[in-house]
Amino acid sequence: MLSAIRNQIAIALRFFQQTDDYSISCDDICLDQPNDPSRGDLYTNAAMMFSKRLRGSPIKIAEKIKEHLCSLEVIESVSIDGPGFVNFVLKNIFWNSVINKILIDGCDYSSCNCSNNERINVEFVSANPTGPLHTGHARNAVFGSVISNLLEKIGYDVTREFYINDQGNQIKALARSLFLRYKEALGGTITADQFTEDMYCGDYVKDTAKELIDIYGDRFLNKSEDQWLPILCKFSIDAMLRNIKLDLASIGVVMDQYTSEAAICKKHMVEEALEKLKDNGDIYDGILPRPKGISEDDDWEERPQTLFKSTKYGDDVDRAIRKSDGTWTYFAGDLAYHLDKIKRGYCKMVGVLGADHNGYVKRLQAAVKALSDDKAEIKIRLYQLVNFLEDGKPIKMSKRSGTFITLKDVVNRVGKDVTRYMMISRHHDVMIDFDFVKAVECSMDNPLFYIQYAYARICSVFRNYTDGNTDIDSNLLINADKTSLKDESEVGLMKALLLWPEYVKGAAKALEPHRIPTYLQNIASLFHSLWNKGKTNTTLRFIDKTNEAETKARLSLLKATKTVIEDGLNIMGITPMVEMR
């Protein structure tokens, strides 16, 4: 809707351009609502933003912008204020086209194709397949899935990917744990000290042991470890992965692809990655310096290793890729995995990791840069941890005592939608306090309720109008004359709806899903306010049985509002509620 306005501003700016050193694109032009509505419907600060680059005075540029804006039919008036703000008022007729665009496009109103169907790989969750997903994974899963939805909105071809760490010591430990439970289930006695520090003693391993017996009976019981280990490794990974997929489904997350670390290694991708880096001169044998944080009496010792020169690509220190016993490090596997992604054709990648992985960001970015000759790029988003509270009191979790909360616990307790909302309603860099009691309260302590309530109220109006139907066909509303919507609350709502695609685009580009619930809360607030105005001012009621034309105009605004709320909730993976009773 705003592209014509942006275009005119861009043309005005180019008038001052003296060199071709840079290009002014419409995306660079900021349009927003002034804090004070009396200044106008929208403003741009482009004259000031570009005055330095264009070497012109902001006022002169603003005058040129004004001249071009005035040539547009939808502009009522333009004024220049302060150091160079250009404020303008839109004609009533403009709102007709805004509402109609939403009525016609539906949830596609916020979509654009500015990313040209480019492929992008979003890797998230990637939990070790050694147990059920826990609460930390919940934020990861929701964050990753909403980012994926947003990226699709702006025209990316998104692959949602889960990397399975299905080899290494922790898998062997899992298999050994399974074997102990297997023995136990077959009547053998096991003692607590047989579970070493790195093993898994959770009850879920007992369940897997039963499944193992169902299929294999007691045939491993008296066999040596090298005979059962490979089979039990595979068996336990498969079982854990099945559970992980169920857990993810319970909060509405479906992956497009699962990629196995073992499969990558089998393809000799590690060797290939190493070759590639060697060709670039990024591999050498050396000794890493002692990390400063390690105290003197620690058992750290110098060791010669094969190293990746990641400092060349912005990392703090070079990274080991081969252990002294000759086997690969975990990072070597990651080099292989990211080379695999690059070879699959992804130039853009996103990774979602918990804040405790912050030390890993630079080396991953270095790896992608080095392996792709700087052609591919990975953006890592770290999210802070979630504290779980029970009515204000923190719930302590410990793996040892078995008092850790699983993702399934959370979903069972508060449901998919509340879980998802809580996980993305805050900036990813901010810790979340997730209170089980407050999360399901029906008040403003629970903002999701407020948004759902607005949606349900709109459905309620439609029910009253149609005698029972919670929706109205947009086609019945397109011809309504929306220029009669003149109350400041109505116009305020329309202005907010106008900017919805801007918010979606901004949230997607910044990889900041929390902007969506923030926006929806504002929409809900504007709507509730309008609703209550109708209580005292009967001329603002949505349904006026004596005036069909007026009623349709108002219902079209409601339908547009409903569409945008629904769209926003869809992006968040939350199901809108047609009634709350």
Add this chain to the structure above:
RNA sequence: GUGCCUGUAGCUCAGCUGGAUAGAGCGUUUCCCUCCGAAGGAAAAGGUCGUUGGUUCAAUUCCAAUCAGGCACGCCA
């Protein structure tokens, strides 16, 4: 020791590539249901945007120091 993140109203948080008088909710105080859902709305009070410098027409936003809190840093995965 180094790196990353956080610090905005009593509390929990927004604040979009620097923009005009810094915004919500909770809590507190006062109003608004014979009327489409009061699980709502209107209004008041509440701030030296951790501190100090710097960059410029303009800094909560950028830069540098500094204080406070969180996380991380070895051949773990």
